[in-house]
Amino acid sequence: MSPPPPLDAGAELRARVRELTASWRAAGRYVPRSDSWLRSFDLEFSKALAADGLIAMTYPKEYGGAGRSNVERLAVTEELLRAGAPVAAHWIGDRQIGPAILRHGSPALRAEILPRIAAAEAVFCLGMSEPEAGSDLAAVRTSATPVRGGWLISGHKIWTSHAHRATHAYVLARTARTERKHEGLTEFVLDMAADGVSTTPIPDLAGEHHFNEVRFEEVFVPAHRVIGTVGNGWRQVVEQLSFERGGAERVLSSYPVLAELVAHAAEERDDAELRSLLGSLVARLAVLRRLCREVAGRLDAGQAPVQEAAALKYLGNAFEVDVVEALRRTGLCHEPSPDGAFGQALLASPGFGLRGGAAEVLLSLVARQETRA
Incomplete structure (x- = not known):
């Protein structure tokens, strides 16, 4: 290495x-x-x-x-x-x-x-997840049918962040029916302003609107908007998830909460338990940042660090949740406001372990990692 x-x-x-x-x-x-x-x-x-x-x-x-x-x-x-x-x-x-x-x-x-x-x-949104598919990305039912000059896409995506603001969508669609569901998938770039595209908001627990349902009804996509090879979408999307799962956003989504915890610890210098907890979190953050750099280095080498990115996301999600819980234990947040750093992170935390792949999916990828000499 x-x-x-x-x-x-x-x-x-x-x-x-x-x-x-x-x-x-x-x-x-x-x-x-x-x-x-x-x-x-x-x-x-x-x-x-x-x-x-x-x-x-x-x-x-x-x-x-x-x-x-x-x-x-x-x-x-x-x-x-x-x-x-x-x-x-x-x-x-x-x-x-x-x-x-x-x-x-x-x-x-x-x-x-x-x-x-x-x-x-x-501005891009991701057309990956579908209703009733859970974390099974290969269970794609959105279809793409070849027509003269391109494709017609029909289907239904969900949890599509900022689709209502996006100019373009990445869409994973099925271009062939095969016995193996991981085959016959293709990646497309689609105009969100095209005829046949509609979005429906999904407000979150705080009433914010960033999630959406998106429906495609025979949306025309020009032939050159295919990413890569028709039918090779699964291999490509797995590689693409290295970019999605292996970044600092899997570690630092709750950083403003950590900053509040550091400030509180500076005021409570005699609280040995708090300082020990903070020290543990900071040590974990240092390791996670090192993992981020290793993933970035592998991307620079032209590799697709699928397992490394999955491990980073799994460990990073746990860290982010533990940061939120650590601030809760200080007693500073008896009545968290949705406008404050803690309230925002608390509302977002249920999604940390879901977006980009649930823990079970990530662990299955890590388990298949080859041992390097």
């Missing part, structure tokens, strides 16, 4: 992100919040990042990217999450759709979509 990247990688990038987020906070343009990569949407903030070259960092310059490494991108995403910044508008497109198109998309698809992601003009 290659050595981990240096711990100080991206110091200049971290400084740029801290300057940008501090200026936006000082101007009252956003309030830091937990789970910001899913729940805090501000297209203007994403465009400001794009103007500073902080989106699509790993994409080639010919497509509007910066040609930087995934390790350098990790430095930026860590700082954005630490600041609780409103990054949901660009997160999915930048994180996984762009890299998937870079690896498998046609030259025409790359030229059409990647510069728009880099400029924060294309």
Whole structure:
């Protein structure tokens, strides 16, 4: 295994992100919040990042990217999450759709979509989960039928974050019926403004609207909007999940809560139990950040670290929940407000272990990991 990247990688990038987020906070343009990569949407903030070259960092310059490494991108995403910044508008497109198109998309698809992601003009939602399928991603019933010049997509997706704001959708659809459900799947890029697309909001427990149901009724998708090879979608989507599961958002969604816990511990210096608990959490965070760097390093090497990303997500989800529980134990949050860091994280925490794959799915992937010399 290659050595981990240096711990100080991206110091200049971290400084740029801290300057940008501090200026936006000082101007009252956003309030830091937990789970910001899913729940805090501000297209203007994403465009400001794009103007500073902080989106699509790993994409080639010919497509509007910066040609930087995934390790350098990790430095930026860590700082954005630490600041609780409103990054949901660009997160999915930048994180996984762009890299998937870079690896498998046609030259025409790359030229059409990647510069728009880099400029924060294309806002993506994920059309993966379906009703009655649970965590079984291969149980896709949405179909794609070939027609002249492209495909007609019909089906029903659920828990689709920000579909009501998205310009484009990534859609996993069935293009062939086979005995093995993992076969005959294909990935598409679909216009959310196309005829036949409809969305229905699913408010969460706090009344916020970021989840949606999405229905497709014979939506036409041009032939060049296929990602990769027709029928090879399962192998490609498993690879793509390395980008989704292996990032800092699986560790730092509840970082604002951890910051409150640190501040409280600084005031309660004689509370040995609290300081011991905080020390344990900080040690776990250091290990998880190291795992994030290792996943980023493998992506830079052109690999698809499926098992490593699954392990990171499993351990990171447990850590995020434990951070929330630790602050609860301090007695600071008898009546949590949905507007506070603790209340936001508490409301989001049931989803930590579900989105991107339930624990059972992740453990099955880890169990199949080959032993490396």
